[in-house]
Amino acid sequence: MRTLHNFNALDEANITEYLSKSEVLVRIFNASDSDAVNKIAEYTNSQNSISNVDLKSLSTLQIQLEQLLDEHDIIYSRKNGDTGMNDQKEYRYKISMEQFGQILFAIQGSPEKSSNQKQHIFGKYYDDIFSESNFNFSESPEIIESYFAIKKSYDSSADTLQKIEQKVFYILYMHNVRPDLNYQQCIEELExxxxxxxxxxxxxxxxxKMIQVRFKEFLNSELQVD
Structure with a gap:
């Protein structure tokens, strides 16, 4: 479709002189259910030069996440420009699929990788991050609520603090390993x-500092966790 569009854009006459007389070879799959449709789209597109994030956006799990979060008035943006599943609804939050992957990666013990290795979250790390053993699907709304609560805490902190996304990932990690610390205490410990x-x-x-394994180890020693 992109090729046809580009060809037509070269000259307005192309659509009548060439495209109207052309034929396009297509493949039609008779899919038995929606899960099969998603798998066909995912694996067919994997043959082309498509990013891992875009490829995984077609998976059944990511579509189910979008539906679950929509029920909690959260836009789960699987693709750029997503504005929610219901144009009439007023959403409280919007988070991208890539951001959510970074959040899970941090909570699961890798805050130092959430930023500088985010390109691998939907590649080599994907099956581990989104596995049933590491990720409780039903907790997704609560996880996102925590993310925005931490951002709000940082925004209200002293102006002298450098407010960057990496710190939010670390606070999520810290609160997970030390649930006895509230967000403000985690912020103070991290700083x-x-x-x-x-x-x-x-x-x-x-x-x-925060992309170094040595820093996470140092932080763990300060928090007195393994």
């Missing part, structure tokens, strides 16, 4: 650890 952590003579930004 304290960032001030103390100096792995080399070179001064590192908070963003650079």
């Amino acid at each position: 304290h650890a960032l001030r103390l952590f100096e792995p080399s003579k070179t001064t590192l930004t908070d963003a650079r």
